Structure formats: C-alpha cells, structure tokens
Amino acid sequence: MATANGSARPGILDGIRVLDFTAMMSGPYCTRLMADLGAEVIKVEPPEGDHIRLRPPLRDGRSAYFAQLNAGKSSIALDLKRPEARKLIHELVPHCDVLVENYRPGVMQRLGLDYDKLAMLNPKLVYCSISGFGQEGSWSGRSAYAPVLHATSGYDMANLDYQEGDINRPLKNGIFIADVLGGSTAFGAIQAALFRVLKTGQGDHVDVSLLDAMVSMLVYECQEAQFPAERRRPLYRPTQASDGFLLVAPVSQNNFEALARGVGHPEWIGDSRFATSSDREHNWSELMSLLDEWALTRTAADCEATLTIAGVPCSQYRTLRETMALPPIQERGVLEEIDDGAGPLRIPNAAFRFGHSATRVRNKVPSLGEDGSRLLSTLLGLNAQAIEELRNSGVLRGTEEIAAAAE
Numbered sequence: 372m373a374t375a376n377g378s379a380r381p382g383i384l385d386g387i388r389v390l391d392f393t394a395m396m397s398g399p400y401c402t403r404l405m406a407d408l409g410a411e412v413i414k415v416e417p418p419e420g421d422h423i424r425l426r427p428p429l430r431d432g433r434s435a436y437f438a439q440l441n442a443g444k445s446s447i448a449l450d451l452k453r454p455e456a457r458k459l460i461h462e463l464v465p466h467c468d469v470l471v472e473n474y475r476p477g478v479m480q481r482l483g484l485d486y487d488k489l490a491m492l493n494p495k496l497v498y499c500s501i502s503g504f505g506q507e508g509s510w511s512g513r514s515a516y517a518p519v520l521h522a523t524s525g526y527d528m529a530n531l532d533y534q535e536g537d538i539n540r541p542l543k544n545g546i547f548i549a550d551v552l553g554g555s556t557a558f559g560a561i562q563a564a565l566f567r568v569l570k571t572g573q574g575d576h577v578d579v580s581l582l583d584a585m586v587s588m589l590v591y592e593c594q595e596a597q598f599p600a601e602r603r604r605p606l607y608r609p610t611q612a613s614d615g616f617l618l619v620a621p622v623s624q625n626n627f628e629a630l631a632r633g634v635g636h637p638e639w640i641g642d643s644r645f646a647t648s649s650d651r652e653h654n655w656s657e658l659m660s661l662l663d664e665w666a667l668t669r670t671a672a673d674c675e676a677t678l679t680i681a682g683v684p685c686s687q688y689r690t691l692r693e694t695m696a697l698p699p700i701q702e703r704g705v706l707e708e709i710d711d712g713a714g715p716l717r718i719p720n721a722a723f724r725f726g727h728s729a730t731r732v733r734n735k736v737p738s739l740g741e742d743g744s745r746l747l748s749t750l751l752g753l754n755a756q757a758i759e760e761l762r763n764s765g766v767l768r769g770t771e772e773i774a775a776a777a778e
C-alpha cells in the first residue's frame with residue numbers, strides 16, 4: 372500500500388510467519404486478518420484440502436467463499452497421518468512465530484503437534500487453539516459449529532425473546548456469528564501474546580472458546596439473566612414506509628426532540644407521554660405507531676433523507692448488495708478486488724485502518740498445495756530430489772500431483 376508520496380507502507384506484521392492448521396471459518400478468518408497485516412501465513416491442508424474449497428459460490432471450480440477467508444496465504448498439503456509429514460512440521464516450527472489450529476481438542480496432541488511439544492522446539496512460539504468449548508473441561512471434546520454455539524450460548528433464545536407476534540420457535544440464522552466473533556477474538560489475543568514475546572522472550576498458548584466469545588457478546592442479556600428487569604426494555608423496530616422499512620433510533624433526548632421536529636410534530640416534545648426517557652419507555656408502542664403513520668405516506672429513502680438532515684440516527688433496511696454500493700463503503704475502500712484464478716471478485720478489507728501501516732487483503736488465493744515445494748526448499752533447504760521423494764511417497768501433495776490424480 373502506498374502513501375501520498377508514493378512510498379510503500381509496511382504491514383505491522385511484516386516478518387511474522389504463521390503456521391495455519393485451520394479450516395472452515397473461525398480459524399481462517401483469524402489468519403486472513405494476520406495476512407492482511409503483512410504476516411506470511413502458511414496454510415497447512417490435508418491432501419484433499421480444506422473442504423471450504425468446495426463450498427459455493429463456485430466459479431470455474433473455485434470457491435469465492437474460500438477466497439475471502441484465505442486470500443494472502445500460501446498452501447502446503449501434507450498427510451499428517453504420516454510421521455514424515457509431522458517431522459516436516461517439527462522442522463518448520465523453529466522458523467515460525469505463530470501457530471493457529473481449530474481441530475477438536477486432543478487432535479494436535481495425538482499428532483505430536485501440541486503446544487507443550489512444539490514449545491520445546493521454539494520457546495517463543497505463540498500457539499492459538501480455537502475450539503467450540505475450550506481445551507479443557509467436560510465439554511471440550513464436543514463437536515461444535517457456529518449454529519450449535521448460537522443455540523448453546525443463549526443467543527438464539529434471547530433473540531427469540533425480542534421478537535413480537537406469534538413466533539414460538541427460535542429463528543433460523545445462516546450468518547455464522549460465533550465463527551467471526553471467535554476468529555476476531557483469536558486475532559486480538561494473538562497480538563497480545565506477540566507483545567509478550569517482545570517483552571519477555573517467551574511464547575504462550577492461547578485458548579479461544581467460541582462459546583465464551585458468544586456469552587461475552589450478550590452484554591445486557593448476561594446481566595438481565597441475573598437481575599431480571601421489572602419490564603421489557605423498548606426495542607427499535609422496523610418502521611413501515613410506503614415501499615419498505617427503515618430503522619429509527621432516537622436514543623437520547625436530543626435525538627427524540629430532533630425526531631419530533633423532523634417529522635413535523637414538535638408538540639411531541641411537550642407531550643406528557645413522551646417528555647422524558649422514562650415516559651417514552653412506558654409509551655413506546657404509541658410513539659412507534661405515530662412514527663409509522665408519518666412514514667407510511669413516504670418512501671423509505673425520503674424518510675431517511677428527512678431524518679438524517681434533522682440529525683436523527685436512522686437507516687433504510689438494505690440488502691448487502693445495496694450496502695456494497697454505498698458511499699462510505701466506496702470511499703473507505705472497504706472492498707478490494709482480487710483475482711483467484713477464476714476471475715475478479717471483491718473481498719472486504721479488515722474493518723480497521725492504521726495511519727502509518729498497510730492493512731489490506733493480498734491478491735493471492737492459493738491452489739491446494741501450490742507452495743509446498745517452495746516452502747520446503749527455502750525454509751528447510753530441501754533439494755529437488757528430497758521433495759520429489761516426499762511427493763512420490765504421498766507425504767506432500769501439490770497442484771501437479773492433484774492434476775495427475777484427476778487424469
């Protein structure tokens with residue numbers, strides 16, 4: 372990424388090397404963020420590859436889903452059931468700063484790749500384990516995917532409790548909140564552990580539980596579960612316009628007064644039903660009904676424009692496709708165009724920026740195992756004959772072996 376004077380800006384994690392034993396979403400989300408900051412991320416895949424490679428949307432056999440989660444990484448495909456492959460990992464560990472894995476607890480230990488063993492090879496290693504329920508405890512061995520964690524954590528039932536009308540079962544949800552939240556939590560924890568390495572010269576084992584992450588997200592709900600409120604708190608709900616819906620959030624007294632003036636009803640400010648925050652809470656349905664009456668004769672765009680000018684927090688309900696075209700998304704360069712070999716696609720950059728460091732998705736999506744030979748040669752000094760022997764024995768797979776097997 373270039374500065375205004377044309378010089379290249381470094382990434383904060385330039386020079387950091389990561390061994391990435393993750394699949395699905397939570398782990399790859401974490402390591403993609405590290406790659407965006409300049410880390411060299413080596414994705415260690417089984418011979419058949421991360422099965423997200425097969426998930427739609429697909430273009431010419433390539434998954435755009437996989438591309439978003441794994442852009443900027445290298446790939447080496449090893450059969451970790453083979454002792455020769457595990458030996459290669461042991462030899463790679465001293466050359467790496469971070470290892471991230473999201474296997475079920477116990478798998479890495481059975482492979483001889485657990486933290487205690489690898490820390491002996493590299494005491495500075497930051498080793499991050501991401502799992503559904505943590506590395507220890509009676510539930511640690513349970514299989515857990517994001518929807519399971521949503522149900523377990525109380526999130527789904529809390530969301531159901533907020534619904535109105537005749538809804539008597541938890542809502543479906545195809546957005547994997549637990550994975551993104553857990554991956555973000557792991558990313559932050561790894562940076563703290565790297566700072567510890569700088570201070571003490573010692574690495575650490577980071578244990579991230581997706582259940583813990585979900586419970587920590589339920590801030591109000593966690594406290595209300597312990598100290599039930601006397602009455603339900605008012606919720607901001609969709610306001611019906613003539614052609615769609617918008618969300619209006621008059622949070623503060625100033626917001627409410629701006630709303631009253633903006634919709635042409637300044638008398639609401641002195642109305643005993645709405646004069647204070649407490650009054651509005653007691654008469655929330657009436658206020659929302661009056662807002663519906665105002666909006667119903669206007670388009671959602673007109674409502675949003677009017678209330679925005681008045682200084683009221685609000686928004687139309689948009690599809691993601693519509694959001695991707697919004698000015699703040701375009702102006703901040705949120706979407707980066709890359710090419711995964713099947714043509715261009717746009718991928719979200721990280722949600723943070725630095726004044727002096729580059730943060731952006733890298734234009735590289737690895738084919739399965741495509742970097743294996745290069746990595747073993749440059750990092751371990753293996754010659755062509757040794758690499759060929761690893762290929763012939765099935766320990767190492769790359770794009771050439773996969774293509775040959777398909778013929």
